[in-house]
Amino acid sequence: MKVGSGKGRKTCLTVTIIFIAIVLLILILAFTVFKAKHPVNTVDSVKLQNFDINLDIAKLKVDLNVTLDVNVSVENPNKVGFDYSNTTAHLNYRGQLIGEVPIIAGHISSGGTKGFNLTLTVMADRLLSNSQLYSDIISGTLPLNTFVTIKGKVTIFGFIKVHVVSSASCDLAVNTSNRTVANQLCQYKTKL
Numbered sequence: 001m002k003v004g005s006g007k008g009r010k011t012c013l014t015v016t017i018i019f020i021a022i023v024l025l026i027l028i029l030a031f032t033v034f035k036a037k038h039p040v041n042t043v044d045s046v047k048l049q050n051f052d053i054n055l056d057i058a059k060l061k062v063d064l065n066v067t068l069d070v071n072v073s074v075e076n077p078n079k080v081g082f083d084y085s086n087t088t089a090h091l092n093y094r095g096q097l098i099g100e101v102p103i104i105a106g107h108i109s110s111g112g113t114k115g116f117n118l119t120l121t122v123m124a125d126r127l128l129s130n131s132q133l134y135s136d137i138i139s140g141t142l143p144l145n146t147f148v149t150i151k152g153k154v155t156i157f158g159f160i161k162v163h164v165v166s167s168a169s170c171d172l173a174v175n176t177s178n179r180t181v182a183n184q185l186c187q188y189k190t191k192l
């Protein structure tokens, strides 16, 4: 048996070169056009749906019911679909978690944007234990923070899975006399 005739070697070389070229092309595409990008997570609006306050001046006690409508949109800038996992939107007051709402896992198609209407309700019992609440209510401004992280993966060419993440943290001040959200300041991050 003749090992590697001239013709056979040539074919083998051609196949190898084509194979390397295809691998290079996939790699180049994976790092350019299809390079995984983090989703863009934007808080479009925050509205007070319900704001009931009951000041018991004698007992220095506050009874508070707050419901916020938070409108979040998540944009997928990738050339492929984006699958996000279950997550939770948080409502914080002076560093304390006082409300949360789940966001169920889903899919956003290439270049698409998905909107979420989140209803965040304050868990009053958690708020009541905060000693600063009374003075904040008296001062007329309630500082709140909403925090949403979207985590998930994009799958390039059906087998390269890249994890991406983005989070939005918004500080807002609720004016307790006219019951509106003033001073909404959001920070966006693509790292945890």
Ligand SMILES: *[C@@H]1O[C@H](CO)[C@@H](O)[C@H](O)[C@H]1NC(C)=O
Residues within 6 Å of the ligand: 052, 053, 054, 063, 064, 065
């Ligand atoms: C808050 O809601 C609870 C139950 O829904 C109710 O009992 C309470 O009176 C409400 N407080 C105010 C200030 O509206």
Ligand SMILES: *[C@@H]1O[C@H](CO)[C@@H](O)[C@H](O)[C@H]1NC(C)=O
Residues within 6 Å of the ligand: 086, 104, 105
């Ligand atoms: C996501 O949440 C849904 C509804 O709560 C649940 O059925 C599902 O199992 C969760 N998925 C994961 C991966 O935890």
Ligand SMILES: *[C@@H]1O[C@H](CO)[C@@H](O)[C@H](O)[C@H]1NC(C)=O
Residues within 6 Å of the ligand: 044, 045, 071, 072, 073, 114, 115, 116
């Ligand atoms: C909430 O966001 C959606 C898009 O996701 C938009 O169509 C709608 O007008 C927004 N609603 C409010 C109240 O801002």
Ligand SMILES: *[C@@H]1O[C@H](CO)[C@@H](O)[C@H](O)[C@H]1NC(C)=O
Residues within 6 Å of the ligand: 115, 116, 117
């Ligand atoms: C969010 O609410 C607005 C109006 O309040 C509505 O137009 C929009 O379709 C809703 N979006 C989703 C994703 O439910």
Ligand SMILES: *[C@@H]1O[C@H](CO)[C@@H](O)[C@H](O)[C@H]1NC(C)=O
Residues within 6 Å of the ligand: 139, 140, 141, 175, 176, 177, 178, 182
């Ligand atoms: C809250 O709103 C009222 C009415 O618009 C205004 O007079 C007051 O100055 C506001 N308070 C704060 C802390 O901005």
Ligand SMILES: *[C@@H]1O[C@H](CO)[C@@H](O)[C@H](O)[C@H]1NC(C)=O
Residues within 6 Å of the ligand: 175, 178, 179, 180, 182
């Ligand atoms: C409520 O108060 C805020 C802060 O003073 C102000 O920016 C806003 O225009 C007021 N809204 C209404 C409806 O009076």
